[in-house]
Amino acid sequence: MFKFQEAERLLKLPIYVFAQLDRVKAELVAKGVDLIDLGMGNPDIPPPREITKALIDSLGNPENHRYPSFEGAPEFKNAVSGWCKRQYGINVDHEHEVVTLIGSKEGIVHLAFAYIDPGDLTLVPMPAYPAHFRGTILAGGEPVVLPTTERQGYLPDLKIIDPALADRAKMMIISYPSNPTGAVATKEFYGECVAFCRKHNIILVHDFAYAEIYFEGRKPISMLSLPGAKDVCIEYHTTSKTFGMPGWRCGFAVGNRQLIESLRKIKTNLDYGLFTAVQKAAIAAMTLDESQYIDKVRATYQRRRDILVDGLNGLGWQLARPKGSLYVWFPVPAGFDSTEFTMKVAEKTGIILAPGISFGELGEGYVRAALVAPEDRLRDALDRLKKAGFRYA
Ligand SMILES: Cc1ncc(COP(=O)(O)O)c(C=O)c1O
Numbered sequence: 504m505f506k507f508q509e510a511e512r513l514l515k516l517p518i519y520v521f522a523q524l525d526r527v528k529a530e531l532v533a534k535g536v537d538l539i540d541l542g543m544g545n546p547d548i549p550p551p552r553e554i555t556k557a558l559i560d561s562l563g564n565p566e567n568h569r570y571p572s573f574e575g576a577p578e579f580k581n582a583v584s585g586w587c588k589r590q591y592g593i594n595v596d597h598e599h600e601v602v603t604l605i606g607s608k609e610g611i612v613h614l615a616f617a618y619i620d621p622g623d624l625t626l627v628p629m630p631a632y633p634a635h636f637r638g639t640i641l642a643g644g645e646p647v648v649l650p651t652t653e654r655q656g657y658l659p660d661l662k663i664i665d666p667a668l669a670d671r672a673k674m675m676i677i678s679y680p681s682n683p684t685g686a687v688a689t690k691e692f693y694g695e696c697v698a699f700c701r702k703h704n705i706i707l708v709h710d711f712a713y714a715e716i717y718f719e720g721r722k723p724i725s726m727l728s729l730p731g732a733k734d735v736c737i738e739y740h741t742t743s744k745t746f747g748m749p750g751w752r753c754g755f756a757v758g759n760r761q762l763i764e765s766l767r768k769i770k771t772n773l774d775y776g777l778f779t780a781v782q783k784a785a786i787a788a789m790t791l792d793e794s795q796y797i798d799k800v801r802a803t804y805q806r807r808r809d810i811l812v813d814g815l816n817g818l819g820w821q822l823a824r825p826k827g828s829l830y831v832w833f834p835v836p837a838g839f840d841s842t843e844f845t846m847k848v849a850e851k852t853g854i855i856l857a858p859g860i861s862f863g864e865l866g867e868g869y870v871r872a873a874l875v876a877p878e879d880r881l882r883d884a885l886d887r888l889k890k891a892g893f894r895y896a
Contacts, residue, residue, distance in 0.1 A: 511643075512640065512641050512642075512643060513641075515640050516637060516640055516641070517637075519861070520842060520857075520858050520860060520861040521542070521543070521857070521861060523842075524542060524845065524846075524849070524855065524857075524858075527846060527849050527850075528540070528542075528849070528855060531849060531850075531853060536853040537853055538853050538854075538855060539852075539853060539854045539855070539876055539880050539881075539883060539884045539887070540855040540875075540876070541854060541855060541856055541857075541872040541873045541874075541875060541876060541884070542855035542856060542857050542873065543857070543873060543875070544682060544744070544828075544829045544830065544873045544875065545749055545873070545875055546743065546744055546747045546749055546829070546875055547747075547875045547876065547877075548747045548800055548803060549747050550746045550747045550748050550784075550788065551746075551791065551795065551796045553787050553788075553791055554746060554748070554784050554785075554787050554788050554791075555784070556787075557783050557784040557786070557787035558780050558781065558783065558784040560783075561779065561780040561783040561784070562780055566779075567778075567779040567780045567783070568779075568780075569779075570775045570776070571775060571776040571777055571778060571779045571782065572776055573767060573770050573771045573774075573775065573776045574601075574602050574603060574767045574770070574776065575601065575602060575603030575755065575776060575777065575782065576603075576779060576782050577597070578782075578783075578786060579603055579755075579777075579782040579785065579786055580597040580598070580601040580603070581597045582785070582786040582789045582790065583595065583597065583601045583740075583755050583757065583789070584596070584597040584601060585789070585790075586789040587725070587727075587740075587757055590714070590715075591714070591724065591725035591727070591728060592725075592728055593725050593727045593728050593757075595727075595757045595758070596760075599760040599763065599764075600733075600757055600758060600759075600760050600763055601755060601756070601757050601763065602755065602756050602763050602766050602767050602770070603753075603754075603755050603776055603777045603782065604739075604741075604753075604754040604755055604756060604777070605752045605753075605754070605774060605776075605777055606741065606743065606749075606752040606753065606754045607710065607712055607739040607740065607741040607743070607754030607755075607756070608634050608754075609752075609754070609774075610739055610754060610755075610756050610766060611634050611635065611638055611676070611708065611710060611739055612634055612637070612638035612641065613638075613766060613769045613770070613773065614638070614674075614706075614708065614737065614756075614762070614765070614766055614769075615638035615639045615641065615642040615644065615674070616638075616641075616642050616769055617762075617765040617766060617768070617769045618673055618674060618706060618765065619638075619639050619642040619643065619644035619673060619674065620642075620643065620644065621643035621644065622643070622644065622645065623639075623642075623643075623644040623645070623673045623674075624644065624645055624646075624647050624668070624671050624672045624673060624674075625638075625639040625644055625645070625646050625647065625672065625673065625674040625675065625676060626646075626647050626649055626664070626669075626672050626674070626675040626676070626705070627639075627646045627647065627648060627649060627675075627676050627863075628648075628649040628650075628651045628657070628658075628659040628676075628677065628678075629648045629649065629650060629651060629862070629863040629864065629865040629866065630651070630657075630683055630684060630832075630859060630862035630863050630865050630866035630869070631676070631678070631862055631863050632678060632682045632683070632710065632712075632862070633861060633862065633863075635676040635678065635710065636863060639674070644673070647668065647672065648863065648864070648865065649661075649664070650865055651684075651686075651865070653684075656686055657681055657684040657686035658686070658688060658689075658692050661695050661696065661699045664699075666703075669699070669702075669703040669705070670703050670704075672703065672705050673705065673706060674705060674706040674707075674708060675696070675699075675700060675705050675706070675707055675708065676708040676710065677693075677696055677707070677708065677709050677710070677726070678709065678710035678711070678712065679713075679723060679827070680713040680714075680716060680717060680723055680825075680826065680827025680828040681713075681827075681828055682712065682713065682828050682829070682830060682862075683828075683830050683832050683857070683859070683862045683866065683869075683871040684825070684828075684830070684832045685825020685826060685827060685828045685830050685831065685832055686825070686826065686827075687717065687721070687723055687826040687827045688723070690724060690729075693724065693726050693729050693732075694729055696726065697726070697729045697730075697731055697732045697735065697736065698731075700735040700736070701731060701734060701735055705735065706735060706736075706737070706762060707726065707732070707735045707736040707737075708736075708737055708738075708739070709725075709726035709727075709736060709737070709738040709739070710738075710739045711723075711725065711726070711738050711739060711740055712739065712740070712741050712743070712744055713744055713827055713828040713829065714740060714745070715744070715745040715797055715800075715801070716744055716745070716800075716801065716804060716827055716828055716829055717801065717826065717827040718801070718804075718805045718808065718824070718825070718826055718827060719805075719826070721826060721827075723827060725738060726738055727757065727758055732758075733758055733759055734759065735759065736758050736759055737756050737757070737758040737759055737762040737763065737766075738756065738757055738758050739754060739755075739756050740754060740755050740756070740757065741753070741754035741755075742754065742785050742788055744829065745788075745797060745800075746785075746788045746796070746797075747800070748784075748785075748788070751781050751784070751785075752777070752781070753777060753781050753782070753784075753785045804829060804874050806878060807874040807876075807877075807878060807881055808824060808825060808831065808874055809824065810878055810881045810882060810885075811831050811872060811874065811881050811884075811885070812824050812825075812831055814881070814882070814884075814885035814888075815831070815833060815885070815895070817885075818885070818888060818889060818893065818894050818895060819894040819895040819896055820833055820834070820895040821895075829873050829874050829875065830871050830872065830873055830874065831871070831872045831874070832859075832869055832870075832871050833869060833870060833872070833895075834868055834869055834895065835859075835868060835869065835870055836893070836894065836895050836896065837896070840858075840860070840867060840868070841858035841859040841860045841866065841867055841868060841869060841870055842858045842860055844856075844858070844870055845857070845858040845870055848870075848888070848891075848893065851891040851893075852884070852887040852888060852890075852891050852893075853887065854884050854887060854888065856870040856871060856872050857870065857871040857872075857873070858870055859871065
């Protein structure tokens with residue numbers, strides 16, 4: 504048998520708990536268990552007909568089957584610029600300040616390849632979406648954890664960062680509404696982020712994947728709406744959550760032109776951009792009437808959130824309602840760590856959750872439920888938890 508040594512960068516990655524969970528899921532399915540899968544933030548609300556029709560129509564044009572442009576078609580970048588202006592009031596020059604991505608995850612990780620050398624530091628509030636720290640590790644750099652807690656609304660305290668460490672940091676990755684905690688940020692906090700990154704010459708990454716998934720009408724703002732932000736900031740957007748298109752792999756980054764240019768450079772060496780037919784469909788998405796689709800999506804997620812939070816509170820938890828994103832983040836009962844609790848719940852109830860440890864060490868002690876199942880399935884899940892005797896005491 505040949506044996507090949509994996510590169511250091513792979514060996515350095517923390518274990519991927521979702522792979523373990525996938526095995527458990529496969530075993531349960533083989534046993535005929537009816538799974539309620541709230542593990543991944545994998546939206547189940549399909550895109551509206553206007554979007555699928557645009558895709559199908561564009562498949563009829565042979566030109567659309569050729570390699571696309573690396574950075575995105577001019578019409579796509581124009582649509583992005585219009586979307587950013589309408590939704591967030593920000594000005595984005597479609598020629599120099601937009602790049603199309605094959606999903607935003609790809610762009611977040613590849614930015615690390617553009618700027619992080621071995622030994623470079625990236626500041627990452629924890630718990631975090633794994634790509635926020637794994638990208639830096641893959642590029643040979645070191646993530647520096649900025650601890651966040653429920654008490655502080657899951658916003659890191661930038662004032663306690665050692666200035667010498669801040670001077671050494673190359674990048675900081677912020678993301679609200681937050682995966683996994685559901686927290687949202689304030690304008691004041693964003694102002695602090697911009698000032699901090701300007702002071703210490705740090706690349707400010709804002710992952711705005713859940714820009715449109717917010718509740719009670721409290722719309723999050725773009726980091727780029729802060730004065731001076733564009734000097735240091737790149738912001739990531741995706742059609743995955745907003746338009747229920749996670750499988751289409753469509754995202755884009757906007758902001759500082761040097762950062763956009765570097766991302767384009769990386770992409771010319773790694774991929775050929777986004778399938779033109781998907782770009783056409785995304786243009787249709789970004790020009791949809793909001794009340795026709797996104798408002799309904801938000802209302803659906805909000806109802807699901809309420810069912811799950813109220814149901815868990817009925818089982819002893821004391822959860823506040825998350826203000827945005829697709830998740831309910833809750834502590835595990837005493838006697839379990841997050842992986843043990845996830846596995847136990849899966850075995851006893853067929854409900855799949857995400858263990859907090861997969862969002863970094865500071866996620867330990869918590870689990871995350873994604874709001875990606877219809878209301879009756881969420882009620883069923885709560886029933887199963889109750890019958891299996893799961894409570895928070
Ligand atoms: C915070 C955050 N950023 C980015 C992504 C990736 O989105 P995309 O489908 O655009 O790659 C996710 C997916 O769950 C996410 O939670």
